[in-house]
Amino acid sequence: MKRKIVAPMEQVSEQEGDAASSGGDAGIFEITDFTNASPWESFIADLEGLFRQWELARPDYEQSLSGGIQHRKTERIGYSSRKFVVTLEVEGGQREKGVLGNGAAAAEWPAAVREMMDSSRDFPPRAHHLARWYGLSQFVVICPTEGAESLHSQAQANLMLSSVSIAITNTGCTTPVFVQLHQPWRLVYVGMCGSDRVRVDYSGSVATVKMGPVQVAVRFLYVLRHWSLDDWPVEPLVDVDRGFDGEYLGKLRVGAFTDPVKELHLSAIWPRLTEELVTDNGTFSDLNPNHASVWTVTLHLTENASCILGVTAESYSKPLDRLTSPGSTLASPLFQSVVYTATQRMELGRTPEENITEKDLEAVVKFLFPDAYDSNQRTPSPTTQGDSDLVVKLKSAPLDSLTCRLAKALAIVNTECGVKAMCKVWHEVTLELRYRWENAISLPHIPEGPPDMKCCILHQKLQMLNCSILHKIKHQQAQQQHDRQQPRVNHVAPYANESPSPALKTHHGSSVSQCMPPNSTTTTMERNGTSTGGGTGREGERMCPQSDGAVPTRPISNSGSGSRPSRRDEEGRRSSGDQSEDEFFEALEDHDAEEEEDSGGITVSSSSQVGERGLEEGGGEEEEKMEGERERKKGSGGKVEGKKEGEETRGKMEGEGEGETNSVSQQQTEDRSDEPVGGAVGGDEGEGGRAGVVGGSGREGMGRLQQCGDLVIIATGEPMYIPVTQEHPPLTEDHVWEQQAVMARLGTSEEATRLRAKMQSSSLMSDMQAFKAANPGCQLEDFVRWYSPRDWEEGEEGEGEGEVEEMEVGGEGGGEGGPTKAASKFDVDEGEGEGWEEEEGGGGEWGVIGEGERSGGDSESDRNDQQHKDSSKEHETASHTKKKFVSGRLSLRMRQPGGLWWEVWSVAEPVPAHRQKKLFDDTREAEKVLHYLAGLKTAELGLLVLPVLTHCAVHALRERHAAHRLSSSESHLTDAVSLLSSIPHPTTDSLPKFREVISLLSQTEHLQARALSFMPAAGHSLRLKLAQGLDLSGQHTGDGKGRGGADSEISAGIEVLLQEPELVLQDPTTSRTGLALQGLLAAQVATRDLEEQEVSMRKIRVGAEHRRCGKGAAQGKPANSAAAHREASGGERERERKGEKGEKKKGQRGRDESAGQNRATRAKEVKWEERGVTGEEREGNSQEEKRNQEDKKKGGQEGQRESERAQEKEKRKKKDRG
């Protein structure tokens, strides 16, 4: 920071031309070295800088003052290591001109002095206390920064004052400057104001010099807050008898539930009284408020009206505090929270319940799991609504998701019934979750799909559980179906070979003719009989007549079901051979298929499941077919494009055509016999046909999803199929982190890299297995072309492709029937594979393939082997011809022997996805989640739910905001959201932030409440109160005559009260409002008297003191809420007319001479600022002040001794207070 430093001893540097008292020798250039400036000098320089910056020295500033708007400016400056805040306070309001009388004389006085004498500034409605004490409109306050040590000693004060004095002189500032001493709450200030001629010292002491007649202005403040209408009518709140139900739990309550009107401050003012004419002391007073000439009324609204949402959120976050207190176990400190919630409950007006009732508990569970009670009620999974951004920002959960409901329910239960009840609910919830897992019932209101990491961990966990449950459901369904079909398949399979279907044939024929050039069709037909497999079985399956009718064309992309036939078929086959095998179905494919069903308008019900399966399959097949057609189209197009491609396509076509015709003839009989049976037939038919084909040709790939473009397998020349693959298991965020940590922990060495790759190769392995299964006779080259196309380098066209092939593809076993070779290789690799697996198992969770699966694989590959042998002849020829069409080689990195890709490939056996070990172990995952949820401690649960709850709260407030088009509350909400989004995880560390958020939300709610119902409600409340006051004063007109007018007057008064800082009644005794207030006042006084008596009885010890303080007495009473206070008789101000007499004018505006009165005044002021100090403290305050005065009399002592004494005083005072 660039400092403008002026060495004070040399007066003012000439460079600072704006200084008031610039010297004469301005022309001399001199180097000004500020490097040695002492802290004091720089402090003064800083002060001066501020004064200049604020233009306090401007000669015409006084003109600008009148009618100024209340504002303040703040800067920080330092005095060596201490920091001070310098504040310029500008109070609003008009100033009467020329109070000090006439012309030239008045101009002599600084504005501050004139303001002091200005009676119009006597009682500003809401102002800084200095403004109220001294009637100032503009002043500067210097106080230590918050939390810093305050100025205690007189020496310090003097030092500050002299700095100020120099700064004032240097800058010509005429604004009073105050320095705050002692603790801020004591409101002790010393200050000064200077001009060329006059200097005014403001000291904290009272020193009155009486000179001639003195006029006083008196103001008594009466706080009206004893309302007999204690039940405040608000929006319907918690209905105690109602109990919980869905509607109640589903919505966070928003709104205020206390009377918005806290108190009315009635001031009785006598602006000008001659002192001699009034008597006012402890026993007698002339000053009856009812006879005051002016009344002003200010409305004090409840500052922190407890709003329901705030209370809910707060009481929710409360138990979390326990986490932060060190050493607390989570079970023990129930006491605190029980106490807390009890008080909360009282506030809510709910009778304390020890625990949640069975009925309520049931209601909560019903709210969370509606389908548990009403099985027909299918709940749609929640859609992320418009505020999805909020979900992401807050890391919450979609609204109306189970998670959100849970959060709301827990919060409400906690607020109303306490933490114990909340725990009980949670326990119930975990039980329900477990029940659902065990009985395979999916969770309501949880979006399907893998855990969404944008949501909170709780939501992710629930999603994970749901994934597991859905997985289980599918598995079970598959099982059932399997059981049902088993005999049938066994029965059908033998006949399958001889059962071609005419329907199928026609259908296929037509489709072919539709989309293929005629010559192609003929080609297909001609080739009849030389089956090469390919999509053969499929073709048969596709032709289910029912399916054609029921299922319209579908997009190809949604092709999960395409795999089903083969799986089913597989199942059938296996079940006949190997009954013990039981895990066949892979969840995700089934899942896809089911979705498809839904989209097709077919509903699942267990009774007709088999039939539907058939239909569904049909759908899949249909799709398959469409695809095939498209493929063909492409093929024919390709013909035009290029020779090579065309040939390739033709080769493929041939294969297919052969397959088709073959299967057609095989299936005919079966189809005929089965057709009448109905829906169920479709599936079986397909399977039968398929099984037959497989048995016949042995070239059948398994677990195919769709054809992979127009790629063909290098070795066999058959079209390449993309296998059905297992999806990667879903992960919740914490597992992701875990995994990452594990990976990172391995380090960065070569070995680590390799290990990591191995760890992650489970999915690669799975994919390779599936690929091998789908494409018998395939090579790594084939796999790479599908999996990582960029690792395949296309060969140059026309080059000796055969050779390339031989080199690359046949590397394993020459030209002699690649497939057979491969098949036998699988057998050899068996043991090797297992060994590798074990090694993996040691590595952690990463190993995939279990032994159980392996045995299945065994038989599978055996079979394959067999099949291969059966048909090897045909293939040899086929592959021979097709080899030519694939040219190219693996990229350099893939070619490297010993690479992990090769390694995995070599151990991967052809196992279709559904028979592989599941990458997703639903049982384990579900158990993990359930264990996690059940093991949550109360506070942990609280933390987890907190973001969701705040999200709900923000949403509720936003809704309300939008519904009522409020303008005021948005900023707080935005703040809250941005604050929330800065919290990465809900941890104990982030609790303060959450608390801040909650307070922001409470504020918003409060603002909303104000804007919505508060002001009207306050008006309403006021009306009631004033009406009551009228009744009390016995002035109610009764006959209704003139009532309308009176009411309109009162309404106007209310309007002013709500809008303006204060309502001024010039005719307190005659106006209706005045009468109403009189009534209220009378009631207050009566109550006060009563209570004062009680207080004095109770507090005999301090009684005397209090009495001396007069009307402030009741303040010391702790439970003063209902008490009426004629707070202070202070405010009498004695205007000192003798200002003219001397330049040094001692003192502020005079106050009453009696110390007691003075004290009371101060008490009043303190009250005004709502400092919340007790009577005793104030006592201490004034005593302290007295001592100060004494100190002052003694004069300037050394700083150190002074401060020591100050500390001593502190101690003494503490003792006194204690």
Place this chain on the structure above:
Amino acid sequence: MENVNLKVLIIGDSGIGKSSLLLRFVNDTFDPDQSATIGVDFKVKTIVLDQKRVKLSIWDTAGQERFRTLTPSYYRGAHGVILVYDVSSRGSFQNLETWLNELDTYATKKDLVKMLVGNKIDKESREVSRSDGLQFARRNSMLFIEASAKTRDGVQQAFQELVQKILQTPSLYSAEEHRQTLDPLAPPPSDVSWCGGGSCTVT
């Protein structure tokens, strides 16, 4: 000297030289037959920048389509991303959009720094011009550089620029953000430097 831990991610199509870039940056070597990455790999490099010792945890991902379901979980908490394409492959450039979408979907830090690197500029058969890359980077407010892992052109600069930018982004790098959490849900503390809870660790 201040220690800073940053997490950086490398993404892009398969076979465009992501791992090679990383290897060049970390070990200053080039291996033409480096095996194709499976899943993700991980390297650490410490560099000194702006009086800070920056420990970069660089996660190298596999570009293959099938791995794309595996890798997004590593996007979480990344401070910076290097999006690579191969200047000799138009396809890899055209896929950038997909990668960006992926990034927007899975990355957790809103302001994470994105850098576009056109790799393999040593190759003669250039299919993507420099201006194409520049344009794309500008459109998506990314840093852009062309590099070659083989000839080491631009590699160091790319990483340094990225780190510099991260350090200049207050929402990514702020000393206050660091606080060790004792939360059951927070990632477990480990000896190795991975960015705890997606925040910078400043010690």
